[in-house]
Amino acid sequence: MSRQVKPGYARALDIRRGRVDLSHGGGGRAMVQLIRELFARHLGNAYLEQGNDGTVLPPLPGRLVVTTDSHVVSPLFFPGGDIGCLAVHGTVNDLAVMGARPLWLTAGFILEEGFPLADLDRIAASMARACREAGVQLVAGDTKVVERGKGDGVFITTSGIGVVAESCTLSGAAARPGDAVLLSGTLGDHGMAIMSQRENLGFDTPIHSDTAALNGLTALMMQHADGAIRLMRDPTRGGLAATLNEIADQSGVGVLLDETMIPLRPEVEAACELLGLDPLNVANEGKLVAVCDAALAPTLVQRMRTHPLGREAARIGTVIADSHHFVQMQTRLGGRRMVDWLSGEQLPRIC
Amino acid sequence: MKYIDEFRDGALAADIARAIAAAVEPERTYRFMEFCGGHTHAIARYGLPDLLPANVRMIHGPGCPVCVLPIGRIDMAIELALEHHAIVCTYADTLRVPASGGLTLLRARAQGGDIRMVYSVDDALRTAREHPDREVVFFAIGFETTTPPTAVALLQAAAEDLANFSVLCCHVLTPAAIAAILDAPAREAPTGVPLDGFVGPAHVSTVIGSDPYAAFAGAYRKPVVIAGFEPLDVMQAILMLVRQVNSGRAEVENEFTRAVTPAGNRKAQQLMDQVFELRPSFEWRGLGEIPRSALRIRERYARFDAERRYPLAYRTIADNRACECGPILRGLKRPIDCKLFGSVCTPETPMGSCMVSSEGACAAHYTYGRHKDTVEGAA
Ligand code: SF4
Numbered sequence: 001m002s003r004q005v006k007p008g009y010a011r012a013l014d015i016r017r018g019r020v021d022l023s024h025g026g027g028g029r030a031m032v033q034l035i036r037e038l039f040a041r042h043l044g045n046a047y048l049e050q051g052n053d054g055t056v057l058p059p060l061p062g063r064l065v066v067t068t069d070s071h072v073v074s075p076l077f078f079p080g081g082d083i084g085c086l087a088v089h090g091t092v093n094d095l096a097v098m099g100a101r102p103l104w105l106t107a108g109f110i111l112e113e114g115f116p117l118a119d120l121d122r123i124a125a126s127m128a129r130a131c132r133e134a135g136v137q138l139v140a141g142d143t144k145v146v147e148r149g150k151g152d153g154v155f156i157t158t159s160g161i162g163v164v165a166e167s168c169t170l171s172g173a174a175a176r177p178g179d180a181v182l183l184s185g186t187l188g189d190h191g192m193a194i195m196s197q198r199e200n201l202g203f204d205t206p207i208h209s210d211t212a213a214l215n216g217l218t219a220l221m222m223q224h225a226d227g228a229i230r231l232m233r234d235p236t237r238g239g240l241a242a243t244l245n246e247i248a249d250q251s252g253v254g255v256l257l258d259e260t261m262i263p264l265r266p267e268v269e270a271a272c273e274l275l276g277l278d279p280l281n282v283a284n285e286g287k288l289v290a291v292c293d294a295a296l297a298p299t300l301v302q303r304m305r306t307h308p309l310g311r312e313a314a315r316i317g318t319v320i321a322d323s324h325h326f327v328q329m330q331t332r333l334g335g336r337r338m339v340d341w342l343s344g345e346q347l348p349r350i351c
Numbered sequence: 352m353k354y355i356d357e358f359r360d361g362a363l364a365a366d367i368a369r370a371i372a373a374a375v376e377p378e379r380t381y382r383f384m385e386f387c388g389g390h391t392h393a394i395a396r397y398g399l400p401d402l403l404p405a406n407v408r409m410i411h412g413p414g415c416p417v418c419v420l421p422i423g424r425i426d427m428a429i430e431l432a433l434e435h436h437a438i439v440c441t442y443a444d445t446l447r448v449p450a451s452g453g454l455t456l457l458r459a460r461a462q463g464g465d466i467r468m469v470y471s472v473d474d475a476l477r478t479a480r481e482h483p484d485r486e487v488v489f490f491a492i493g494f495e496t497t498t499p500p501t502a503v504a505l506l507q508a509a510a511e512d513l514a515n516f517s518v519l520c521c522h523v524l525t526p527a528a529i530a531a532i533l534d535a536p537a538r539e540a541p542t543g544v545p546l547d548g549f550v551g552p553a554h555v556s557t558v559i560g561s562d563p564y565a566a567f568a569g570a571y572r573k574p575v576v577i578a579g580f581e582p583l584d585v586m587q588a589i590l591m592l593v594r595q596v597n598s599g600r601a602e603v604e605n606e607f608t609r610a611v612t613p614a615g616n617r618k619a620q621q622l623m624d625q626v627f628e629l630r631p632s633f634e635w636r637g638l639g640e641i642p643r644s645a646l647r648i649r650e651r652y653a654r655f656d657a658e659r660r661y662p663l664a665y666r667t668i669a670d671n672r673a674c675e676c677g678p679i680l681r682g683l684k685r686p687i688d689c690k691l692f693g694s695v696c697t698p699e700t701p702m703g704s705c706m707v708s709s710e711g712a713c714a715a716h717y718t719y720g721r722h723k724d725t726v727e728g729a730a
Contacts, residue, residue: 331396334364334398335401338721
């Protein structure tokens with residue numbers, strides 16, 4: 001990404017009809033051209049323009065938080081988003097639910113030979129938009145190309161750096177019996193948006209992924225109720241069920257949910273029904289779970305509802321004492337059942 | 352969001368629960384089997400046992416197609432993929448079922464077998480059309496609900512002369528399994544099978560109708576109430592069963608009249624009859640060999656029958672000896688009566704058929720109900 005490299009290539013990159021070839025990952029001129037004319041056009045900033053093997057960042061007040069996440073979603077483009085914004089949101093959210101202010105990202109791209117440059121351009125543009133919206137900057141990047149058939153279009157790995165106040169004590173081990181469990185909105189939107197797009201699944205529903213950066217919402221919550229919030233998590237893979245089981249294990253407690261309080265879009269519920277899936281196990285990319293002091297729960301829920309990503313926030317359950325660390329749910333019919341981890345991959349029933 | 356509906360569901364369920372509580376005679380025990388995995392799932396998913404009086408017990412039956420599939424049949428599918436290099440198309444639920452030699456279809460795929468997950472037999476037909484140079488086998492499992500589509504696919508393959516397509520037919524029959532449960536060997540149930548009635552299948556009954564259950568009400572004197580898959584359907588069916596038991600009746604009643612008729616779907620039955628015939632006997636995982644309990648492809652469509660097309664030998668593979676699936680499927684034992692439950696045998700590492708699919712008796716209890724086995728849960 002160096003400014004010193006002279007453009008040794010005569011013709012501009014044909015973004016409309018061109019395709020990724022092996023030379024784009026070869027470290028030669030073609031790679032420099034791809035970075036300049038495609039990635040830097042969308043994602044360029046002063047840090048990237050340093051052009052060295054590493055990027056030098058200024059010192060920060062507070063403690064650093066680091067996270068990393070790989071993205072392999074298929075299809076690459078889906079209703080409500082694409083792999084580009086997803087790669088930004090995923091990493092931003094991991095930092096945000098730690099109570100951190102996300103600042104910088106790095107991105108590694110693994111491209112498959114033959115991938116259309118037009119699609120790559122859309123992905124880079126989408127990443128840039130997501131970065132702008134979340135107030136973060138991409139400060140380092142890398143591109144590799146694998147032979148046709150050895151990848152699935154594009155894989156993106158993003159790492160993120162954020163800063164958290166010395167006073168922040170959020171921890172997965174901090175939930176106590178009596179605490180309230182809050183959820184920021186409807187469950188399962190991302191997972192069902194993807195499932196409904198999978199090629200051999202013949203249904204066409206207007207389900208949009210909820211992929212979004214949560215750092216605005218978390219900042220609002222921390223500002224309002226810092227100290228009363230024990231922990232936050234984003235229920236991605238494995239859904240709400242996996243997240244709550246993790247919390248129960250880490251904190252050594254049980255959880256009791258109230259099914260009637262869990263927000264769910266009717267179309268997501270219908271699609272889950274059709275495929276034999278439980279919305280509690282389906283992935284989300286723009287939702288968070290918070291555990292907080294029960295006394296503060298009503299005002300915190302009110303506050304969350306003032307944010308566009310928390311409009312349907314609700315208190316969905318309570319932390320209880322349970323030596324088995326079980327997550328249970330009072331069902332809408334009045335019975336009680338366990339909410340377990342998913343075993344294996346979530347796949348539809350057949351009859 | 353639908354808070355209102357949920358509330359209504361809950362209120363209606365509470366009404367039916369009150370009616371059941373008022374109807375049961377305290378000195379009696381009511382043991383009802385829901386045959387179908389779909390009902391097992393609804394009962395577990397909504398925590399219905401909590402809405403029932405203590406003397407009404409639901410017993411999970413064998414109506415889970417993946418659970419009753421014997422290991423030897425999965426071995427055959429794996430052999431087709433690994434040794435005959437066919438593309439094997441299968442429903443997702445079969446992928447993780449343990450087969451012999453530590454294999455599953457999923458692991459066979461990792462070893463290079465071309466095993467593809469499909470959502471319907473149509474996907475398998477399409478795969479065969481798209482790969483005329485490859486052999487494509489559809490691994491057909493399930494009860495009377497999934498059988499008619501397989502029949503249609505076979506007729507379609509014959510019409511198109513789709514030479515590279517065949518079916519490994521493992522379709523099984525519901526009434527035969529109910530009879531096998533009631534005919535439990537005397538060594539297992541010296542005092543008879545302790546069942547007071549059946550919640551009859553929903554989707555299966557839309558195909559076969561309610562008439563085939565008449566024998567269970569007649570010869571075996573067991574009430575049958577056919578129910579839909581909604582939790583309220585199941586509650587209503589339980590109430591109807593309690594009333595039959597109380598008044599000494601044994602009849603086939605139909606709670607699911609919105610979809611089930613006495614004769615069923617004649618067109619679907621005729622399609623099945625055209626393509627399939629009864630097997631003299633078939634092995635069920637957990638229940639053993641059951642005579643006239645499964646279908647095979649008729650001679651006329653032999654060229655689409657994977658069992659005739661490939662030199663496949665069927666071998667019976669026994670489950671772990673401590674596995675209690677047989678007695679559990681007959682209502683004689685409960686999952687927690689099995690020594691392996693929850694320790695050696697879990698949904699991640701199933702040792703027996705009832706743990707294999709989420710609709711199996713042991714898996715449903717493990718996933719949704721094991722909080723009741725703890726001190727806190729019982730309190
Ligand atoms: S727990 Fe496992 S081994 Fe025991 S009866 Fe159930 S399936 Fe068989």
